[in-house]
Amino acid sequence: MNTQLKRREVLAGMAGGAALLSSPAVLRAAGNEAIKMGTFFSLTGPASLFGPTQTACTALAVDQINAMGGILGKQVEIVAGDGGLSPAEAAQAAIRMTLQDKVDFIVGSHNSAVRQSIIAAIKGRVPYVYTPLYEGGECAPNTYVTADTPQQQVKPALNALNEMYGTQKVYLIGNDYVWPQKLNERAKEYIAAFGGEIVGEEYAPLGPGNKFDDAVTRIRAAAPDLVFISLVGGDNVNFNRSFAGFGLDSSIRRLSVLLEELTLFGIGAENSDGLFSSMSYFTAVESPENDAFKSQYAAKFGADGPPLSMLGADAYSGTHCAAALLNAAGSNDASAVMSASNGLSYTTATGTAVMTNRHVNKDIYLAECNGVAFDIVKSFKGVAHGETCSV
Amino acid sequence: MDGLLVAHGLNISFEIVVLALVSLGLAITLGLLGVLNLAHGEFVMIGAFSAFFVQSQGWPYLAAFPVAILACGAIGWPVEKFLIRPLYARPFDAILATWGLSLLLREMVEFFFGRGFNSVAQPIKGTVNILGADYPAFQIVVMLAAIALIATIVFWFLRSVTGRRIQAMVDNPDLAKAVGIPVDALARNTFVAGLCLAGISGVLLAPIVAVHPSMGIDYVLKSFFVLVVGGLGHILGLVIGSGVIGGAEATVSAIIDRTSGYSFVLILSLLFLWRRPNGLVAR
Amino acid sequence: MNAPVLRFENLTGGYGSIPIIREITGRVERGSCLCVLGRNGVGKSTLLKMLSGHLPAMSGQIALNGRDITSLAPEKRHDLGVNTGLQERPVFDGLSVKDNLTLMQSDQDLEGCEPFFDAFPVLKDRLVQLAGTLSGGERKILSFVRTLKDNAPLTLLDEPSEGVQPENIEHMANFICKHKANGQSFLVVEQHLHLAEEIADGFQVLDNGRSVLECKVGDITRGELVQQITV
Structure with a gap:
């Protein structure tokens, strides 16, 4: 793999050199x-x-x-x-x-x-x-x-919520594409590691905005301690509004993995009780x-x-x-x-x-929503990314 | 278990009623005037932003209804006069024109309110217990208001003098002119009324969903499916179409998941376009 | 002598850019009936639609009681006192018979129709039926009643007797004559002489989009007229 790459690079370099030699105008201009x-x-x-x-x-x-x-x-x-x-x-x-x-x-x-x-x-x-x-x-x-990476963003947050609130039963909901699905694979490993249990998993199509009344009804029936949300944008807003509208916010905690200031503003202050986000940046840091x-x-x-x-x-x-x-x-x-x-x-x-x-x-922060602002409740210093790419 | 069934039943009813309400305005402009208004969803969006605007001014939620009607009317009137009227006989050009209009309206709202999500607080908070199912009180109110609104409009359309004149205009425009119906003005008022209806549904939906400039796209497609299935022939088609589309999607979503529900509706609509292009209730 | 109720001069027009009638001139005097005759497709309906405002005039002039109405829309002409009965699709098929008759009233009162119901009881029997379910002749009768019941100063009728049974054509003729006596004026397009002979004060015969004969009712024999419209 590596040697192949090198050979290609050398070939490309030679081609590039030949091109430069044959066009002095490019060479002159390159300086400034x-x-x-x-x-x-x-x-x-x-x-x-x-x-x-x-x-x-x-x-x-x-x-x-x-x-x-x-x-x-x-x-x-x-x-x-x-x-x-x-x-x-x-x-x-x-x-x-x-x-x-x-x-x-x-x-x-x-x-x-x-x-x-x-x-x-x-x-x-x-x-x-x-x-x-x-x-x-x-x-x-x-x-x-x-x-x-998931090891940074998801693992410490799931562990911390489990330690703080004993969230054992987790319901996964995300949009139907590669990021939420792969992220949930990893989340399931982390949940299994602390002895937690997956009580539901579902995906909503990307595209026109979804209504989530039926999903919220299923979640109520499954009675999880925590809902792990990998919905994006408008779907994240709609889901969390429905969730609170049905009154589940008082009994079930939520962790959303793509929840930043703009999305939270759409969810609204009255719908963000018990909602957490985990990322490497919040303006509140x-x-x-x-x-x-x-x-x-x-x-x-x-x-x-x-x-x-x-x-x-x-x-x-x-x-x-x-x-x-x-x-x-x-x-x-x-x-x-x-x-x-x-x-x-x-x-x-x-x-x-x-x-x-x-x-x-990098440093990772677990934040709890307080109205339409984030309160940093835990900081994790220098979390390892867990990836193994060659250099 | 009973409570769960009731909850799913309420979800399905809500989906059907909201769909019927949003589709009604589109049915008016498409069914009565032959204009497929691709900007219909943008008027729902303008209604929702009216609710947001009213809230940000500290006015009561109910004030959003007149604001939405004013806004949709003020935009709809010149749009009909300068954009739609010259294109009544050219449906394809009208589709392009309203598509352009939808972009323009989105940009306009974005200019004033930004591109981000906005939140409208629910005017009625909490849940009510209905036969063992906790259901958001405000959504019950929305459902009742929507049913009342649809019933009023259908009754008015079938029974009032103006409603009959609209039917006459649609039925036989030449004769309508001959008997003295001011067809141009009536068509404009009908078009604007359809837009205002979209605005009203936007006000009703604003406290439930994400309010942002692109939200209209969510609504125009499904409303179009409703009319494909229901047909344009009769007001009954709207009710049946909403029932089929909203009911099928909500039911399949409840049993399997959202992706299946969405695919099912898409396939159903394509089957209708292919095998029964006039819908269930043909003209 | 009074100004004519309707006068049209050098009317040229048709569909799109192709003129169907050319330079037609004519007039309708108060309390009289002008019958426009001619074979099928010579431009009679085109003339009537230009007079009612459904087709634009390419050139020429139309005056109602001396007022130029050449560029007015049909609904505006209606407001000035022109009632029109169309040849094709003469009624609102999707509305009931009653709604057809009361569409332009604020109430659903049928008092003005009573004299007509005596002559055409079929309408009274079918008030709640959709007009689209009537026979062709019944639709013509409905259109006739709708057009005449308002006592408009000028009534334009396009083949009102088409498909109508002979005894009902008699009734139509009686109504028109009665209304003429009240000072109302008519322009009636007809293809057959049955109705025209009984109501006309003058004839105008079209052929190939042009006016080929204009005369008063006494100036021509039936034989000559028949010849004109069957040649």
């Missing part, structure tokens, strides 16, 4: 050209709610990187792509981005199906940093994951680094800027990670970046993170 960063954020589609904060946080990171001298001595320029496209369209956009726009690296925040098609399209030609929480297991060459990040964000975008949330903070950290990777490797050459990645430390919204096996060990 900007370095191009391709982005895939959710500009359209069901996750487009998160697009503005992703774009804004990335712009903030690029400002900071440029002020510090840029990447490889060049100023960073953004080539914006849409991560809300279908996987096939995203693949085409990624090919255009690498061959036509000639981006030097890509940062993406989108669903896993789009991630897989982008990886297949760019074939490791440029470094690709993937930032939002995901189901784990991505080890494609020249791909770097700053996202929360109290640390000097987060305070600095928030004030810089406010200074750049003012009070009317896109509301800050986890998916934006992730894109911010991912952009810093990409800059650190290229600067440490001295180029965007795949093997150089791959070997520079191990042990690399870079700036995040809440401090500094270290990359190993092309994933990131």
Whole structure:
């Protein structure tokens, strides 16, 4: 595998060298050209709610990187792509981005199906940093994951709720696609590990918004201690509103794994009793680094800027990670970046993170909803990501 | 166990009633005027945002109804006059035009309220126990209000002078003009009334669902399925279509899961389009 | 002499851009009936639809009591006193007979229809039936009653006797003559002479979209008329 990769890289390098030699214009321009960063954020589609904060946080990171001298001595320029496209369209956009726009690296925040098609399209030609929480297991060459993994996001939270409230019987509900299904596989392992029991599992289709009255009725009948929710966006809002509307919020706790400030605002203060979220970023995290990040964000975008949330903070950290990777490797050459990645430390919204096996060990927070705000109830320091990608 | 059956029964009834209410407005514009209004869901969304707006101003929930009617009317009137009226005889162009309108309305609401989710507090809190099943009190009220609204409109349509003139206009436009019915104005009022009805259902649904600019898409598709199954011939088709679509989806969802319920409805609608394009109650 | 109730001059028009009638001129005097005759497809209905406002005039002018109504919509012409009975689909099939008769009233009062019910008892027997279930002739009678019962100053009728039984055609003729005596005016398109002979004060014969004969009722023999419309 590795030797094959190397051979391909060498061949690509030779082809690239030949191209450079045969076109001196490119060579001349290279000296003062900007370095191009391709982005895939959710500009359209069901996750487009998160697009503005992703774009804004990335712009903030690029400002900071440029002020510090840029990447490889060049100023960073953004080539914006849409991560809300279908996987096939995203693949085409990624090919255009690498061959036509000639981006030097890509940062993406989108669903896993789009991630897989982008990886297949760019074939490791440029470094690709993937930032939002995901189901784990991505080890494609020249791909770097700053996202929360299940071992980070799910395991400590399930254990903590079990310790604090004795939540043994768990009901799983998620949307019907790869992330919730794989995440639930892992969740079942963690639940089995503390002797818990799965009393129900169901999936709702992605697409037009669902009503969850029937699911809530089934949950009431199954009488779990905890509902583990991997619904996204509008479905997450609708489910939690139904759940509280039927009065289950007073007796059954909920842990949602994609619940940040924007979604919680839709769920509403009166429906968030006993609702928990577990992630590596909340605006409520109290640390000097987060305070600095928030004030810089406010200074750049003012009070009317896109509301800050986890998916934006992730894109911010991912952009810093990409800059650190290229600067440490001295180029965007795949093997150089791959070997520079191990042990690399870079700036995040809440401090500094270290990359190993092309994933990131990080601090994780368990937050309980208090109206439409999060109260951090537990912090888990330096949680291992549990992934085993080669470098 | 009894309570569980009652709970599922209430869920299915709620789904059917809400579907019938949302579809009624679409049935008016499509069945009576021949315009497949793809922006119908956006008027539901505008109704829901009216409820959100009213709440953010600190006004009582009931104030959302006149606000929604005003908003839908103020948008619907010029839309009918400048966009829909020239296209009454060109149904395909009208579909494209209303699709464009739906994008525009979404952008407009996004401009004022942002792209995020909003929450409208339930005006009636808590649950009531019905035959052993705890059911949200507000959803009972919504169900009753929706049934009352549908019954009133159907009764009015069949019994009032204006209702009969609308039937006459749909039945035979040339003759309607000859007997002196101001067809243009009547068609406009009917269209706007259909939109206002969508707005009213948005107000009723706002406290139950996620309120956001793209929420309308959730409603227009299923309403269209209702009309495919029920047919446009008679008000009865709406009731039957809602029963079949809402009932089938809720029942299959209750027995298996949501994905199966959704697929079942999709297949059912495709079968109808293929084998019985005029629906169960043909014109 | 008074101005005519209806005057049309050099009317040209049809469907789309193809004219079906060309430069037709005519008039209807107060309290009189003009019968427009001609074979099938010569443009009689086109003329009537242009007079009622259902088809636009490409050129020419229409005046009602001296007022130009050439570009008015049908419902506006109705408000000015023009009642029209159409040839095809003359009633609202989806409404009951009663609703057909009372559609434009605020109440459901049938008093104005009573004299007609005496002549056409079939309507009274079927008040609650949907008009679409009536026979072709019965629909024509319903349309006739609906058009005449309001005593409009000008009534336009397109083949009112089509499919109607002879004794009922007699009743129609009687009603029209009675209304003429009250000062109401008529323009009636007919293909057959049965009704026309009994009600007409003047004839206008069309052929190939043009007016080929205009005359008063006494100026022409039946034989000549028959020849004109069967050639």
